[in-house]
Amino acid sequence: MDLSLLIAHIAEYVTLNDAEIDFLSSILIQRPFKQGEVLIHAGEAARYMVFVNSGHVMTYFTDDDANDHVMQFAAAGWWAGDIYSISHHATTKYSTRGLGNGEVLLLPRIAHQQLLEKFPAMERYFRMHFQNALIRQQLRFMETHITTAEERYQKFVDTYPTLERFVAQKYIASYLGITPQFLSRIRKRIAEK
Amino acid sequence: MDLSLLIAHIAEYVTLNDAEIDFLSSILIQRPFKQGEVLIHAGEAARYMVFVNSGHVMTYFTDDDANDHVMQFAAAGWWAGDIYSISHHATTKYSTRGLGNGEVLLLPRIAHQQLLEKFPAMERYFRMHFQNALIRQQLRFMETHITTAEERYQKFVDTYPTLERFVAQKYIASYLGITPQFLSRIRKRIAEK
DNA sequence: CGTCTATTTGAATGTACTCAAAAGCGGTGG
DNA sequence: CCACCGCTTTTGAGTACATTCAAATAGACG
Numbered sequence: 001m002d003l004s005l006l007i008a009h010i011a012e013y014v015t016l017n018d019a020e021i022d023f024l025s026s027i028l029i030q031r032p033f034k035q036g037e038v039l040i041h042a043g044e045a046a047r048y049m050v051f052v053n054s055g056h057v058m059t060y061f062t063d064d065d066a067n068d069h070v071m072q073f074a075a076a077g078w079w080a081g082d083i084y085s086i087s088h089h090a091t092t093k094y095s096t097r098g099l100g101n102g103e104v105l106l107l108p109r110i111a112h113q114q115l116l117e118k119f120p121a122m123e124r125y126f127r128m129h130f131q132n133a134l135i136r137q138q139l140r141f142m143e144t145h146i147t148t149a150e151e152r153y154q155k156f157v158d159t160y161p162t163l164e165r166f167v168a169q170k171y172i173a174s175y176l177g178i179t180p181q182f183l184s185r186i187r188k189r190i191a192e193k
Numbered sequence: 194m195d196l197s198l199l200i201a202h203i204a205e206y207v208t209l210n211d212a213e214i215d216f217l218s219s220i221l222i223q224r225p226f227k228q229g230e231v232l233i234h235a236g237e238a239a240r241y242m243v244f245v246n247s248g249h250v251m252t253y254f255t256d257d258d259a260n261d262h263v264m265q266f267a268a269a270g271w272w273a274g275d276i277y278s279i280s281h282h283a284t285t286k287y288s289t290r291g292l293g294n295g296e297v298l299l300l301p302r303i304a305h306q307q308l309l310e311k312f313p314a315m316e317r318y319f320r321m322h323f324q325n326a327l328i329r330q331q332l333r334f335m336e337t338h339i340t341t342a343e344e345r346y347q348k349f350v351d352t353y354p355t356l357e358r359f360v361a362q363k364y365i366a367s368y369l370g371i372t373p374q375f376l377s378r379i380r381k382r383i384a385e386k
Numbered sequence: 387c388g389t390c391t392a393t394t395t396g397a398a399t400g401t402a403c404t405c406a407a408a409a410g411c412g413g414t415g416g
Numbered sequence: 417c418c419a420c421c422g423c424t425t426t427t428g429a430g431t432a433c434a435t436t437c438a439a440a441t442a443g444a445c446g
Contacts, residue, residue, distance in 0.1 A: 063339070071335060084328045087321075116320075120313045127309075127320035128280075134327040135277045141334050142264060145370040146256065149434075168392065177338040182434055184394055342402075361424065375402055377426055 001030050005077050006051050006105060013128045014121045023118065027111035033057075033098035035166070040096040046085030048106040052076050055102015056166060060174070061093045070175040073163060076102070079129070086112070100166040149178045150186050194223045198270050199244050199298060206321045207314045216311065220304035226250075226291035228359070233289040239278030241299040245269050248295015249359055253367070254286045263368040266356060269295070272322070279305070293359040342371045343379050 003025055010016055016024075029048075033039055039050065042061060050057065052074045059080050060070040071094060074080035085092035086109055098104075107115075115122045144152065153176055157164070164172065173183040196218055203209055209217075222241075226232055232243065235254060243250065245267045252273050253263040264287060267273035278285035279302055291297075300308075308315045337345065346369055350357070357365065366376035 061335075069335060069338060071331060083324060084332075087324055087328070116317070120316065123313065123316050123320055124309070127316055127323060130320060130323035130327050131276060131280055134323050134330060135280070137327060137330045137334065138264060139277075141330065141337075142254075142262060144334075144337070145262060145367075170392070174338075179435060180393070181395085181436085185434090188394080363424070372403060373425070374404085374427085378402090381426080 001025060001028065001105075002053065003028070003105075005053055009051075009077055010122075010125050013125045016121060020119050020121060023115065027108065027115070029106040029108070030103065031106050032101075032103045034101050035098065037098045038095055039098060039104060040081060040092065040094070042093055042095045043091055046082060046090065046092045047109055048081070049079060049083075049086055049109070049112055050074075050081040050096055051105040051107065052078050052080055053103040053105055056099040056163060057096055057102070057104065058099055058167065058171060058175075059094050059096045060171070061095070068171065068174055070171050073099075073160060073167070073175060075160065075163075079133075080104075083130075099163070144177060149176060149182065150189070152176050153183065153186055154190075194218060194221065194298075195246065196221070196298070198246055202244075202270055203315075203318050206318045209314060213312050213314060216308065220301065220308070222299040222301070223296065224299050225294075225296045227294050228291065230291045231288055232291060232297060233274060233285065233287070235286055235288045236284055239275060239283065239285045240302055241274070242272060242276075242279055242302070242305055243267075243274040243289055244298040244300065245271050245273055246296040246298055249292040249356060250289055250295070250297065251292055251360065251364060251368075252287050252289045253364070255288070261364065261367055263364050266292075266353060266360070266368060268353065268356075272326075273297075276323075292356070337370060342369060342375065343382070345369045346376065346379055347383075 003021070006024070006028075007016065007021065028051075030053075031039065033055070039057065040046075040048065040059075054076050056076075057074050057080050058070055059072045059074070059082060060068045062068050071082075072080060081096050082092040082094040084090065085094070089109065116126065143155075147155075153172075156172065156176060169183055169187075170180040173180040176183065178186075196214070199217070199221075200209065200214065221244075223246075224232065226248070232250065233239075233241065233252075247269050249269075250267050250273050251263050252265045252267070252275060253261045255261050264275075265273060274289050275285040275287040277283065278287070282302070309319065336348075340348075346365075349365065349369060362376055362380075363373035366373045369376065371379075
């Protein structure tokens, strides 16, 4: 199993010893996926944290009118999924789906708790990880207040230049908080420049 | 110094021993504030984490056109302020200001780091705190995508029923991501029902 | 090739914004 | 105590950004 990406990610925050790496490698589950495959289904009890090893995934929820709302796109080297359901052990409202082919590492909920209890370094790692995730989320939130949809789309293209090849525009629209029709018009406007 | 609120908040997640409580009490700074007083100024190096002991505060940034954008309201028992600047030791773009009279506890940046290094329980506490803060922030973000301004205002009133007495409507409007004029119209519409 | 879904385009509509002015409100000084 | 000043809130009119509904076109996949 290839843990190098995850270990590199952790090493940005804390130094791991061999015992920690061994434990990690003993609890993680390798899970390849294909284009469009759903890895976590809404309605399930949340059993796993999801780390993207290669490719991309998206986490989204489906409302009563069967419209999907994308919470997050995650590229290789990112954590994905619905933290709420993991931390509260509740059924999740969010599904996580592969975009293109790739692979995720699944960290079972119980194993995650053991990891945190056994290894202070891992507690520290996740503290820093959540702290930074919160910072990014706050930034994204503030930006939606002060930018137009066109500016957000431009920024999205800059941030995820490869993603448009794998994911339907309607999901990008949803991620940006606009309708697919309006994204189509934005793209037309940009193309005409 | 009254640490009871903070200790109660921590106790929701972890159990503290006397050494931890003593250390906490030795590093925290009590800081009363009056209506409208600015506790953290944008442009400063971020020196403190801010815990609200009584009253309310808001954290906001001021754009080039001198418009304020409210990131967060915090009631007693909440942490406030710009985590980014604390964790990256950068000057902050956000100010934090008292609403009504009250008191905050300031946790100096360095002391916070010592706290995390010395006491695994505190590392655990902040991991859980940031994790939950991230969950709430994600929820708030998704909700802005699928609700109208009127629904968000209604929810705001339900969540912070006392806050409207202390804070100018234009700040509530900013928090909701709308203009003060439009909030005024929303309130009129609701009153007519 | 045919079917299903996604995207594009058009037209009408709605939500929220901008600009502008009036009214309200709170504090300060004469 | 009240008159004035500055700031907030309200109201009005016009506008822009984004949505909805509907239909046509394009793409993907068996």
